[in-house]
Amino acid sequence: KAGVTQTPRYLIKTRGQQVTLSCSPISGHRSVSWYQQTPGQGLQFLFEYFSETQRNKGNFPGRFSGRQFSNSRSEMNVSTLELGDSALYLCASSGGGRPDTQYFGPGTRLTVL
Amino acid sequence: QQQVKQSPQSLIVQKGGISIINCAYENTAFDYFPWYQQFPGKGPALLIAIRPDVSEKKEGRFTISFNKSAKQFSLHIMDSQPGDSATYFCAALLGSNYQLIWGAGTKLIIKP
Numbered sequence: 629k630a631g632v633t634q635t636p637r638y639l640i641k642t643r644g645q646q647v648t649l650s651c652s653p654i655s656g657h658r659s660v661s662w663y664q665q666t667p668g669q670g671l672q673f674l675f676e677y678f679s680e681t682q683r684n685k686g687n688f689p690g691r692f693s694g695r696q697f698s699n700s701r702s703e704m705n706v707s708t709l710e711l712g713d714s715a716l717y718l719c720a721s722s723g724g725g726r727p728d729t730q731y732f733g734p735g736t737r738l739t740v741l
Numbered sequence: 742q743q744q745v746k747q748s749p750q751s752l753i754v755q756k757g758g759i760s761i762i763n764c765a766y767e768n769t770a771f772d773y774f775p776w777y778q779q780f781p782g783k784g785p786a787l788l789i790a791i792r793p794d795v796s797e798k799k800e801g802r803f804t805i806s807f808n809k810s811a812k813q814f815s816l817h818i819m820d821s822q823p824g825d826s827a828t829y830f831c832a833a834l835l836g837s838n839y840q841l842i843w844g845a846g847t848k849l850i851i852k853p
Contacts, residue, residue: 632784661841670845671785671830683839718784727841728773728834732784 630655632721632733640739646707649736653700653721660702661727662694665716665735674717676727677702706738714740743768745833747844755852760818762847764831767812771842773834776805776816778827779846785830789816821851 633652641647653660662674673686677696694704700721706713716737720730746765754760764774775790791798791805791814798805804817818825831844 659839671843673840673843676839678839720784726773726834726836727839728775728836729787729790730785730841732786734782734784 632719632731634717634719634733634736636736637734638737638739640741641709642741643709643711645709646705647709647738648703648705649717649719649738651702651704651719651721651733653702653719654723654731657721657723657731658700659722659725659727660696660700661720661722661730662702662704663718663720664688665718666714671718674704678725709740711740714738743835743842745831745842745844747831747847749847750845751848751850753850753852754821756821756823758821758851760821760825760849760851761815762829762831762849763813763815764833764844765811765813766833766842768833768835769812770835770837771833772836774805774807774814775832775834775841776803777830777832779830780827788829818849821849823851823853825849826851 635650659678661676664672675685680696691707696702716735718735720732776788777785778788779785789800802819807814829847832841
C-alpha cells in the first residue's frame with residue numbers, strides 16, 4: 629500500500645497570503661488528522677476528520693480550516709498568513725474509527741516571509 | 742488535565758547503553774499510549790504502544806513500562822545504537838473525543 633502523501637512538500641509564501649495543503653491518506657483509511665510542528669513546540673493538533681466530518685479541533689485561530697472529501701483526501705487552508713505560521717504541517721491517517729495508530733506523511737514545510 | 746508531560750527534553754547515551762524516556766499524564770480516561778519515533782525530514786512513525794491493562798510491553802530492544810497508579814509510562818531502549826538517534830514522542834489517546842495528546846518530544850543522541 630502506498631503511504632500518506634502530502635503536497636506540496638515545500639512552500640514559500642508572504643504574510644497576508646493564503647495557502648492550501650493537500651493530504652492523501654493510505655487507501656482505505658477514513659480518518660485524517662493534521663498537526664503543526666515547530667521546533668520546541670512539538671506536535672500541535674489542528675483537527676481530525678472522519679468520513680468528511682470534523683470530529684475534533686485543536687486550539688488554533690479560525691484562519692486555520694480544513695475539509696475532507698468523499699475519497700478521504702483532505703485539505704487544510706490557512707488564510708491571512710502570519711510569520712508565526714512557518715512550520716512543518718503533518719498529516720496522518722488512521723484506518724479504524726479511533727485515531728490510535730496514525731501513519732504520517734512526510735509533511736509540508738511552509739515558510740512565511 | 743489533557744496534558745502529557747514528557748522528560749527529558751534531550752538525552753545523550755553511549756552506544757550500548759539504556760535510554761529511558763518518561764511520560765506522565767493526569768486524565769485517567771486515556772486508554773491507549775503509543776510512542777512515536779521521528780527522524781529528521783520525516784514524519785513520526787509508530788514505534789510501540791500499550792493499553793492500560795498491561796504493565797509492560799516489549800518489542801525487540803524497545804520496552805514500554807506502564808504504571809497505572811502513578812499515571813506514568815516510559816520507553817526503554819536497550820543496547821542503544823547510533824541508528825536510534827531520533828526524536829521520540831509519547832502520546833495518549835482520549836478515545837471519546839478522537840484525539841491523541843502528544844508529549845513535547847525527546848531528542849535522543851546515541852554516541853558511538
